[in-house]
Amino acid sequence: MATFDHELRLVLSLAREAGATALAYQTGGADVMQAQDKPDDAGPVTRADTEINARLVAALKAAFPADAVVAEESPDDAAAAAGVPRCWYVDPIDGTAEYARGETCWAIQIGLCVAGEPVLGVVHEAGAGRLSWGICTPDRREAFVIDDDGAATPLRTSARSLAELRLVSSLSHASPKTLEVMQVLGIPPERNLRLGSVGVKVGTIARGEADLYVHPRSGTKLWDTCAPWALLRAVGGAVTDLWGHPLVYDPRRLGHDNGLVASHGPHHAEILAAIRPLVDTWYRSPHG
Numbered sequence: 523m524a525t526f527d528h529e530l531r532l533v534l535s536l537a538r539e540a541g542a543t544a545l546a547y548q549t550g551g552a553d554v555m556q557a558q559d560k561p562d563d564a565g566p567v568t569r570a571d572t573e574i575n576a577r578l579v580a581a582l583k584a585a586f587p588a589d590a591v592v593a594e595e596s597p598d599d600a601a602a603a604a605g606v607p608r609c610w611y612v613d614p615i616d617g618t619a620e621y622a623r624g625e626t627c628w629a630i631q632i633g634l635c636v637a638g639e640p641v642l643g644v645v646h647e648a649g650a651g652r653l654s655w656g657i658c659t660p661d662r663r664e665a666f667v668i669d670d671d672g673a674a675t676p677l678r679t680s681a682r683s684l685a686e687l688r689l690v691s692s693l694s695h696a697s698p699k700t701l702e703v704m705q706v707l708g709i710p711p712e713r714n715l716r717l718g719s720v721g722v723k724v725g726t727i728a729r730g731e732a733d734l735y736v737h738p739r740s741g742t743k744l745w746d747t748c749a750p751w752a753l754l755r756a757v758g759g760a761v762t763d764l765w766g767h768p769l770v771y772d773p774r775r776l777g778h779d780n781g782l783v784a785s786h787g788p789h790h791a792e793i794l795a796a797i798r799p800l801v802d803t804w805y806r807s808p809h810g
């Protein structure tokens with residue numbers, strides 16, 4: 523029986539070390555962070571993204587030489603990952619735009635897929651002083667949030683009804699489509715929490731503070747979602763694209779071109795049905 527204890531221990535320690543690096547640079551301000559824009563509108567990158575990326579990739583490859591490692595700042599390695607049964611997806615800093623602005627809604631994310639299923643995820647919100655992890659396999663379903671003092675609390679989603687849903691949506695990639703989603707689901711602006719980072723947003727659902735995250739377009743990549751999905755699946759949440767298809771973790775296609783819908787679980791099908799008329803007006807059909 524694979525417990526993933528060894529993997530979890532290593533990844534928790536790597537995430538904490540990376541969090542300390544990122545915080546040290548962020549405290550140093552703009553000159554130390556060295557934010558630059560990547561080509562092709564791919565968003566900002568900082569010294570912390572590059573250095574943490576290199577450290578995490580090297581450590582995972584050394585510890586698990588048979589595994590593939592796909593990471594945001596070294597995406598060319600993804601070609602070699604096709605067909606490898608175990609693949610790590612690493613986002614050294616998810617929410618780099620917020621990180622570079624000195625905010626706290628960013629996270630170090632390390633996820634493991636086995637046969638295309640996210641089974642282990644660590645989302646370290648170093649700026650917020652909180653680290654969440656989850657394991658979701660047929661043998662083990664467990665997810666905790668650990669605060670800076672080391673206190674661990676089991677993650678638990680809310681029991682909110684469809685009429686009470688709390689949304690969490692992007693801060694830096696806001697879309698007018700989100701307002702349409704809010705309208706059809708009857709979600710007022712005060713129940714829309716805007717935050718950076720997929721992992722931070724999904725974390726609010728895993729802790730029961732929000733219930734629904736809709737990313738109504740392309741733009742996110744497998745490293746943005748793998749770790750968050752593992753922990754949300756571990757607590758019974760649901761994740762699909764805008765049409766209700768499961769997310770596909772195939773390193774030959776790094777983008778989630780059909781958007782994202784993550785929820786606390788019990789109303790996922792009703793949410794998809796409610797937004798489907800909108801999706802049909804936005805897009806002719808799903809990609810691929």
Ligand SMILES: Nc1ncnc2c1ncn2[C@@H]1O[C@H](COP(=O)(O)O)[C@@H](OP(=O)(O)O)[C@H]1O
Pocket residue numbers: 563564565566594613615616617618619691692693694695717718719720740741742743746
């Ligand atoms: N429209 C878009 N174009 C490019 N990247 C996008 C995007 N929407 C989301 N992302 C990526 O998804 C992550 C979460 O975005 P957001 O927090 O704004 O929802 C960010 O990852 P990084 O910060 O790791 O680059 C961001 O780059």
Ligand SMILES: [Mg+2]
Pocket residue numbers: 594613615616617745746
């Ligand atoms: Mg990211």
